[in-house]
Amino acid sequence: MAATVSKFCPTTTLENIKESRLKSLRNPNMLLFSGTSAMQYRLLSTKESNYQKLKAGSTIYADSMDVERPWKTSDARLVLEDGSIWRAKSFGATGTQVGEVVFNTSLTGYQEILTDPSYAGQFVLMTNPHIGNTGVNPDDEESSQCFLGGLIIRSLSICTSNWRCTETLGDYLAKRNIMGIYDVDTRAITRRLRQDGSLIGVLSTDDSRTDEDLLEMAKNWNIVGVDLITGVSCDAPYEWSEKTDSEWEFKRGQHSTGEYHVIAYDFGIKHNILRRLTSYGCKITVVPSTWPASETLKLKPDGVLFSNGPGDPAAVPYAVETVKDIIGKVPVFGICMGHQLIGQALGGKTFKMKFGHHGGNHPVCDLRNGRVDISAQNHNYAVDPASLPEGAEVTHINLNDNSCAGLAFPKLKLMSLQYHPESSPGPHDSDLAFGEFIELMKTNKV
Template sequence: MTDATKADRAYLVLADGTVFEGRPFGARGVTTGEAVFTTTMTGYQEVLTDPSYFGQLVTMTAPEIGNVGVNASDTEAVDDKPRVAGFIVRSASPVASNWRSEQTLDAYLAHHGIVGISDVDTRKLTRHLRDKGSQNAAIGTESPAALLEIARKAPDMSGLDLVQSVSPKERYAWTEGRGVWAPTPGTPPRAAEHHVVAIDYGTKRNILRCLVDTGCKLTVVPARASAEEILALNPDGVFLSNGPGDPAAVTYAVDTIKKLVGKKPIFGICLGHQLLGLALGGKTYKLKFGHRGGNQPVKDLATGRIEITTQNHGFCVDLASLPSSVRSTHVHLNDGTSEGLAAPDLRAFSVQYHPEAAAGPHDSLYLFDRFRESMRGPKSS
């Protein structure tokens, strides 16, 4: 933010009429989306480029954002682009101080056309979203009345298929592991033991890196790839990625998964967890304000172990709707909602949280090894 803009005013206006005043940050203009908050303390660049945040105005609860700048290596979107609809911060650092920094956060957002707002009382905003629920909003320098009208005309997140906006159009191969960012730096990836087809609903790079490090040869396909196309690639297993929007609206993905279940081992993360739950006969519903952040506690019901996890979701699998053949494996300690399921007879399992972190803790990396082990069983056809 330059000195010339410090006197400028911008507004965040929620659909319920609540107005937050601040200063313009990043690109200038007007943007709309669902206002949400994340409690992660670090990793704002990973947040900005996570395709699961597509269509959302993301509030950072950490007070100072941008102090380490932005670089070309920490993006999570495969195409490197930021995916948020807008960015909301309390204090935007005007200085980027880190040996890896290539530009300031303000310049990065402006370059990519992401409208932001700083100097917002993010504590008050977060409490409001927690109490009243996530809702549509608008950010811009127009009058609050004009922004309120724009916010109220924006489509509701429920019923939205946003996967088609972030999924690739063509299949591609992925060979990059975590390298120096592995838990034990310098550890080479395992030899490619299994061929995995990953369905990209808006995947994060670090998920693909973790699969490579686990010993997977990866072929990544678009969200609309049919079961027949996937099985023709003769995979040893199928991975269902994260992604944005309402899982119940992605009916084509659910239909595809139904045709894959029982034929190949399946592992799903985040949206992939929800889609697997739907394919197995369950239902999903929208949470009041979702789970977003790198400090979310999850209990493994088999071991009693508590994992601190990275999460980013606004929808959830309804545990009561799952058939008896599907068991709950993990739950969120804060509200008891679904964080994992398994259908052992079908060699299918999934988790709602992000074991790959990026950014966040590494408590749950064992799940990638569990997927590898599931592919070592009897070959399915």
């Protein structure tokens, strides 16, 4: 729901706004407050600069549930396969949905997380308790759709305050038919997932379904061994030429354009991988996951990128075969799912981790030089280094659990990372990896 700011109205102190005041949501003061419980509103900021930005006539966005929401009662259940039942309040879409629950520790970037196709089949639980405060905007999409199963959060911001915001999170999810729940103990669920590992769950707003019915549904569903890539990949090849927006480019003036032709396999590719490669001087052709290796090689690319993607890497043997047919013939770079496919193409094996890595605060060490980056990660599977053949080198490890975070096979001009050098969301430490791929293509060219 959009409202127009009618006048500049600074307020320095205010407690317990009366209901009548709440109803006049068009009051710009709302931008400065966050709901804590029924009838209790806390002043978030008294800084002049915050309301100075509000000019008469600017549009603010308030959640369509804004007035009723503090009084809303639980209308949703999350039933986990371990038999636990979590009552919550729904937002976004309603219905019944099954998925694997994973927790994400990122402090920012919920929109990029929602549009990361690698979350297909999963419910993302955000450990950051306050979500929705910046709304959503057209520029932060990582793909054309939300492929995840649902969103689980502690507190849904009662209003939005961001200069790029065009819609509230609730309205955005409702339009995309994605279920969300809030007012649920996300810390308790996270502790359970850390202790017992990722769990299958069912989200439902349907009162006619019994708890037993939903539990049965959770127990009978499985994500292991399922090919989820086919459902998220593009249908036909296309060219990509958009760079990182100059406003966000943190390495200005370093890159030239169009020097290297890269074929990017779309296993669920994030737009910022394509933007970073373009900013580094690549001309990109994105191809579907089933695109034959022979067609790729016919195009004589300077390099091939195997992208991130959802689900079990051992469930897509056709993609492993494609990678096998390409490596050694042209420089390749694998990211996340791409890294896991490369590991298998080399003869290695992947395994399912207890609860995976999802967040923007994972330390990784580059074993070649001791450099430590804080990285953005999103994966549930990993490559078992012991299964790799001679010649394959573990270049990076995750310092939280020493799992394999990067591979190289110099003879095959191959490099891969288990995490996301494009971040989005997350720190930019690992952006250098794109430069490394450029070097790999450069040395192959001369």
